[in-house]
Amino acid sequence: MKTIKLIDLRSDTVTLPTDEMLEAIKAAELGDDVFKEDSTVNKLEMMAAKKMGKEAALLMTSGTQANLVSLMSNTKRGNLVILEAESHIYWYEVGGLSAIAGLLPWPIRGNLGVLAPEDVEAAIRPKNIHFPETSLICVENTHNRYGGTIVTPDQIKAVSDIARTFGLKLYMDGARIFNAAVALKVEVKDFTKHVDNLMFCLSKGLSCPIGSIVVGTEEFVEKARKNRKILGGGMRQAGIIAAPGIIALEKMIDRLEEDHKNARVLAEGLAQINGISINLKNVQTNIVHLDVSELLVTSDQFVSKLREKGVLALPRDKKTLRMVTHRGVEKENIEKTLNIIDSIAKELHG
Secondary structure, three states, X not given: OOOOOOEEOOOHHHXXXXXXXXXXXXXXXXXXXXXXXXXXXXXHHHHHHHHHOOOEEEEEOOHHHHHHHHHHHHOOOOOEEEEEOOOHHHHOOOOHHHHOOOOEEEEEOOEOOEOOHHHHHHHOOOOOOOOOOEEEEEEEOOEOOOOOEOOOHHHHHHHHHHHHXXXXXXXXXXOOHHHHHHHHOOOOHHHHOOOOEEXXXXXXXXXXXXXXXXXXXXXXXXXHHHHHHHOOOOOOOOHHHHHHHHHHHHHOOOOHHHHHHHHHHHHHHHOOOOOOEOOHHHOOOOEEEEEOHHHOXXXXXXXXXXXXXXXXXXXXOOOEEEEEOOOOOOHHHHHHHHHHHHHHHHHHHO
């Protein structure tokens, strides 16, 4: 029986490291990172801090760990945290901000992930014996659940101005912040200068096998280092994680534009298929959401049909699914995927 080579569009987290990254892992100079003695980790952290325009950086095992550590380092237990209602922190991180950090999330609905300054201001609890203290505002860029939409530097600044007025910290879940910068053709510092601290992922479009990085002031990063240790995140010879990260920051950022182009080709092709609904305005980076409800199937059923024909996607809710472009997905893979979806749609219409 012939094995079908799968086109994996579930997430950019499935991206495999480059050969150069694998060689760098083998050649990395190593030390004990808990003692701050891994020179490869130290080099990556210095590079990341400089790239983001911040004082210091800290390597994390994952984006979820990076977000939780950052929440803990920006707040005290019992504080209220304002965040967008569809944010990754609120939806997909196992409630860690409450279960572990002891925080009260205060979700407010944005427009494609963009928080309106007036809504943020209205959500800030006044000083009152009955209310928890508001200490932090979180933004997400690009925004996962809205399909990789971008929160522009000006939109972040508008929220930052509110935070400054009320003496609050502003944190950015910047898991895909380089996608935002590449899409708008601006420097990543144009975004980061408006936030106190942030994290970004190495293990998505940048192609690293593992890792995320938290950046901020030296004081914040030292708090984060302690909180990382509390969570069991103290690492020893972590240069094997950091070595691919160095290559990612040096060589893998600009190529994200290829993923965006492929996502646009995919989205425009989907828009031509009867029974598929898609909002092209929302396809701003490398994530594509499509609605299959007109075909009278659930997203789970449609995803199963895709898998049978060699394409992997993720259900988002009962009627929509998502596809994410990344390194390793070429234009011919997109064309093949469109042909497969078209054939399934015709079959269902028939």
